[in-house]
Structure formats: structure tokens, C-alpha cells
Amino acid sequence: MSAGTTSGWLAIAGLGPGDEALVTPEVTAALAGASDVIGYIPYVARIAPREGLTLHPSDNRMELERAVHALELAAQGRRVVVVSSGDPGVFAMAAAVFEALEAGPRYWRDIDIRVMPGITAMLAASARAGAPLGHDFCAINLSDNLKPWALIEKRLRLAAEADFAMAFYNPRSRARPEGFARVLDVLRETCGPERPVLFARAVSTPREDLRIVPLGEACPEMADMRTVVIVGSSRSRIIERTAGPVLYTPRSAVEAAA
């Protein structure tokens, strides 16, 4: 890390979907140089304790408090890593840290802050299933309390009209269990019952589970809080194979002459 006006620094790092073989060397090096690691309990649990390193696990829904804490520690000269699963810039801690930075005291703007990308859930899931995001696509966070249902529905309908493949993060939440059923209803209406859907749970971990079904057979119970859901575009295809089906979207929007 380059030196800021204090000796402290703040890295907002992506740990990838779970497998240590998907953690970048950049993130591994930052963790090795850190004095403090801050994050949601299960992500901090992935960091090996060592002398000189303080772990600060915190509960879910504490994003903004966590961000403020990280900025305070870095401003005091600590070497802080905020850990997210996946990529910190995709529905994770990076935006929370910048919200806190913008609202916080002016001197925080001198802190050496660096975002370190990671393998985000939709790309890990896509790789496992084939290449469903091989053509134009969108990513939508279905987490409750971040946006009204009317906006989610509007985005779903526009994304379907644009014929994007779609990746959904946080499809099911405790606070809004009926939300994902409504999402599936809108998708069936706009994309038809044959459109393939991938439910990818805990990709790259021992509990990984992948399932590809037509929209007509998709039901909310196929997703939980560790699932990313990918709905193909009208061009997405399935190849049957010995080792299991491949779901992919061809590169071209039109029939290829190849």
C-alpha cells in the first residue's frame, strides 16, 4: 500500500465465494500485513488468527457501523482490512465504506483506501454452470430494505425486455420471504416457462449445490441466503453432458454464421 498522510491504511477486500484457491494473492498479501480485520462474522471466521492481528467480527446489517469503525481505526494509524465475501464492490462493503466516508469528518479523506476485487458470486456460479453470462447481462440485489418492490418489478420487466441474462443476489431474506415468489412470477410472465434458471448455492464450498430448471418449475424454496440465481436470456442454451448439463449464452445476439 502507498503511504497516506497517516501510516494507517484501509483495504476493502473480496475473499471470493469460499474456496481459498479463489482468493487473489493481492488480498492474501493485504491480510498478511494487516493489524485489524473487520467484517461479518462468517467472513472474519475465514481469517487465521495470528499474533499482532485483531479480528473484529460483527453481525449482519451492521455495514455502516463496521465501515465507520474501519475508517476510525485506519485514521488512527492501524492497517485495516474490511473483508467481504465475493467482490467488495458488488452488493458488499465497498459502497458502505464510501457512504461512511462521505458522511464522516473531513480528515478521513486523507486515509489511504484501496478496494481489492474478488471473485463475485455470480461469476463463480456462472463458471460452475458453464457460461450463462457470456452475453449482455444485469445484476440485481433482491435484499430487502434497500429498495421498494415497485422498483424491483420495474427493473425485472425492463431487463426482460432488454433480453439480458439476469443474476440475482440475496434472493431470499427473512424480512421479506414472499418477495422472491413475486420475482419468479414476474419472470415467468415476461420470459416464459421454458427459460432456464440456475440456482447456485454456496459455490466452491463443501456445501455447493447447483440446480438448473425451467422457470415453470422454479420455486422460492430452491434458493436460500447463500444462493445466487441466474436466469438465462432468450438465447441461453443447455448442453447435455456425461458430467452434467452446461448452461451457456452464446456470444452473438443473432444466429451465428460462425
Added chain:
Amino acid sequence: MSAGTTSGWLAIAGLGPGDEALVTPEVTAALAGASDVIGYIPYVARIAPREGLTLHPSDNRMELERAVHALELAAQGRRVVVVSSGDPGVFAMAAAVFEALEAGPRYWRDIDIRVMPGITAMLAASARAGAPLGHDFCAINLSDNLKPWALIEKRLRLAAEADFAMAFYNPRSRARPEGFARVLDVLRETCGPERPVLFARAVSTPREDLRIVPLGEACPEMADMRTVVIVGSSRSRIIERTAGPVLYTPRSAVEAAA
């Protein structure tokens, strides 16, 4: 890699945006075990030659031939890595390999094929700039010969109406130099002249260059073939800092009570 019905295997691997510190250990291990590496010339140039490894660099626009070659070698029992920059599932080689697989001989479907995700350009660029993709977003490939202009324009207008942040791959191509100027025209019309745009060139390499401008000041010459372009949503914000501006999109679609 698990054993297929032949001893060969095929990995379609993402090398990330350029910095070796952004290559996952999974990809590094696959390359260490490979007998053949196949890919576009500048990507194969990143692989160190060694005894027992055959490098097969090929020209751009040879995706399908490259995919067929890789499948043929793996079916013969070779240990093949097809390299892409970024993530192989995002506008890269994974879809091309599955297109070739689907069109190819039936016995190819027994080949042990694995896609290995990487840090894709938009997420590397997003991390460098802050967190412009911190809320719902879409990714659109502007490469020529893959889709008609009418479809690109339709997607741009729908994405703007959905208020997605947007990431554009391959904004400028030799075959269609005027295309990106038309894209900027549509974006100015739909998003207004104040909307921030990030031009991120060759992120994580010595030639990295980042530039954030309002749409009203954006011009096609700010992008080349190594640039990814990110246009913020209506909620995206800039924080001025000592070390340069941060571009980010808050987590919430509505004004936060936070």
C-alpha cells in the same frame, strides 16, 4: 481436475486484468499442470514458457477455431488451458468453447471441462475508482459483429430507464469506430450531461489510466480497445479526496435514513 473418460482435460481460465497479484491460485495451479496453453497472443504472452508446455498463441477473432483446437487436444488426452483476460465467462472464451462443444462431435461431451473464474475488467475498474457498481448494474459488450446497432440502442434505453449503472466492454473497435459516439449520444439523451462516466484503461498494468468525467464532456477518444467504460446510475456520487476522486453508488435505491 477430476478424471474424465480420457486422461485429458480442458480448463478455461481467467487471467484477470493484467497484474499477476490478481490471478487466482486455482488458475496458477491449472497452468502449472498444463501441457498446452491456447489463447489470444497477448494473453498467451503472459504465460512463462517451460519444458513440457506448448504455447499456442493465435490472432484475435479466432475464438471458434481456438475453441475447436482446445477441445481436440483435450480429447486426445492433453491437459489444456484456454486463457482469457479477465473472467472467461464475461465476453470471453467460455461461451466460444461451449458453442464449439455443442456443434462438435458427440464424444467431446465426455471431456472434463472446467471454467475457472477471474477478476473481470469491470470489477477491477470499479475497485480502482471506488464502487460505481455497488448497486444494481448491467454489462454490455459493444464489440462489433456480435449484435445489430438497433439492439444495442434498445438495451441502452432500457438500461437507462431501469436506472442501472452500466459497464461497457470493447467500447471501440476498428470495424465500427463510430459506434461508441452513438452510444454516448444515446446515454447523454437518456441520462443527462451530469451523469459521471469512468474511463478505465489497462487497469492494474503499468499503463493504467483512470478518468472520471461528466457525460457532457465524454468523447469517444477517451476509450480504446483496452478500456472499460462505466456509467453511473442516477444515484452515483463523487467524493473528492486528496488522492483523487472516488466514484461510488450507494447501496440503497432510496435516500437512506441510516
